Amino acid sequence: MAKYKSTGKLELESSAVEFIEHLTRKKNHVSLFYAAVDLRFQVEPKDSETRIVTVNILGNLISGTYKTVTATFTVGEDMTASCLTYTFEFEKIRYNIEDAKIVESLLTYIRFSDVNYNRKVKHNSIDTGYPAEECFEDFVNVFKDDHEVEMSGVDWQKRTFTISVPSMMENFKTVKVTITVIPKNKGSRVKWTIEVEKNDQVTQEPDSFLFLAFSIRENIHSLISQIKFCK
Structure with a gap:
């Protein structure tokens, strides 16, 4: 069973530390581009010591192709930098789906939430x-x-x-x-x-x-x- 990672950085408009608090305020989040039954994001409680948040990615788009898909977001050491480092970990069953769809969906949700959470705007x-x-x-x-x-x-x-x-x-x-x-x-x-x-x-x-x-x-x-x- 194939396992691999995708990593990168995501710049934020808000304070990264404050956004982590916002992201972890609730457990379940829904993708901008798919219904909840097809793609949803389940956020685990943050680790206060390491400043890491784990997101389990679930739904019909996942279940037939992957055993597990998780993403972790980490606040950088430079507390003045508004930036999150992310890592996606895929454990595949078969190869008939673009992994980019999953990455793009979660990162877009993060970015939309980032620029709107102070305005209390709902994304959909x-x-x-x-x-x-x-x-x-x-x-x-x-x-x-x-x-x-x-x-x-x-x-x-x-x-x-x-x-x-x-x-x-x-x-x-x-x-x-x-x-x-x-x-x-x-x-x-x-x-x-x-x-x-x-x-x-x-x-x-x-x-x-x-x-x-x-x-x-x-x-x-x-x-x-x-x-x-x-x-």
């Missing part, structure tokens, strides 16, 4: 004061009349649908966004997941995915504001 959901049924209907009507996107999988009972959008960056062949609207109190929560297909033989840096995630979130937020979902 927005709460509205608009009833879920009406909110979903308005979303469907907006995208149905938008000739720049292709809508599919509309499920009125589960209030979910998928749109294919033109590539927001030249390195992606396709970008698909699945939007789901769920009731929350008297309003609703708009949630989404992102599926991307890269161009052949192109390796994106994590910030490429970060920019894409930001763009999609801002577009959805703008749409919500335009059709007056928020009260």
Whole structure:
């Protein structure tokens, strides 16, 4: 059974020590680009003496190909440097998946969380004061009349649908966004997941995915504001 490592450094905007505290505040985290059942990150309690955090990477993308996948993040010795050193350890069963997808997904989640944790921004959901049924209907009507996107999988009972959008960056062949609207109190929560297909033989840096995630979130937020979902 093959075992190998992937290592590197990730610069942060916030204090690395403070971000470690933020990352370990909860155990389970969900990827920006996959549903929780397919890819999720389980964070172990930090080691205060070594300043190391271990993340177990789980989900359907992992179970059929890997025995285990873990990542460790370490705060550097220079406490003034806002930087994490990371190591991914893969124990493979077979070879039909790109390991880069896993690395990119977790690093993008880390970067998105880093730049947003002081603002309390959620990476894949927005709460509205608009009833879920009406909110979903308005979303469907907006995208149905938008000739720049292709809508599919509309499920009125589960209030979910998928749109294919033109590539927001030249390195992606396709970008698909699945939007789901769920009731929350008297309003609703708009949630989404992102599926991307890269161009052949192109390796994106994590910030490429970060920019894409930001763009999609801002577009959805703008749409919500335009059709007056928020009260």
